Amino acid sequence: MAVPDHSIDPRIFESARKEFLANGFERASLKAICEGAGVTTGALYKRYKGKEDLFCAVVDQTVKDLYEVAHSRGDRDPAAMSDAELIKGWDMDGPDMMWWMRFLYDRHDDFVLLLSRSDGTRYANFQHDWVAVLTNATSAFLAEAQRRGICRTDVGPEELHILLSAFWTTIYEPFIHGFDWEQIEQHCRIVCKLFNWHKALEFHVEK
Template identity: 60%
Template structure:
């Protein structure tokens, strides 16, 4: 029995990534992807049921990495944290924010596709859905801090979602606008200055 030719798989993925990045999912053409990759449409259909399955394959690693880091960062329940750790969780540490930017920059191709090229796929609302997911995790930290009297400002879950939408937009936009890494580093400093969670939620400073 002949072994399947796996040598063309990377070519298909690279071609699809370029096509989706340039045109977005809806305008992308499987024919064009195959031509650029130097493969037949039959070879592509042996691997992917259609254009959306191919798109999902292109962004799969990025989605998995995002989900994994979310699970890691929310693994310890807020109720198990000390007061000191719970307060520190809201500090806009530039080194921590730079970790996020570096993490996303290392997955730039997939992340940008999720932000700008996913219309027409299951990830069409990625920006909103990711903020919703982060809101769920962040809310438990806020609710626990408020319950303990560590912060003084009352906020609803909906209000937190709105504020986090603004926060994550400042993270999305450098990638949408194709900032270089030095530009992202400067932007990171600005974001840390802009979002003072201690002041917004009434945490004691010092």
């Protein structure tokens, strides 16, 4: 049995990523991708069912990385956390936001593909779907804080989703608008000042 030649896969991914970034999924040309990778369309179709299958393969590792982080954080048991730990989870003064920005910037091109070049693929609603994942991961922590009476109790999952949508829009936009890392660092500092979760959710933060 012949062993599949995977040596051309990096070339296909590089060419596909460039074409999808330039033209978006719907306008991207498989012919241009093949020409850029120096492969035949036959060789491409041996590996991928079509253009959407190729797009999903390009962003697959970034999607896995994102969901791994979301689940690793969301899988903690809020009932086992101290009040201080629950409160700290909403802290915008620490290094956590800069970590997120660096994490996303290290996956810059694929993140942009998901945000603004994915119409026509299963990731067309990525911006909304990602916030839904984070709302689901975060709701239990807010609910536990509410149960303990250490924050306001009138914010439910639906409103939390709206608030997180606004929050993540401020994270999406610099990538969509092509900010470099220095600009994103500065933007991150502004966002940390703009979103004061402790104040908005009225956490009982000791001075």
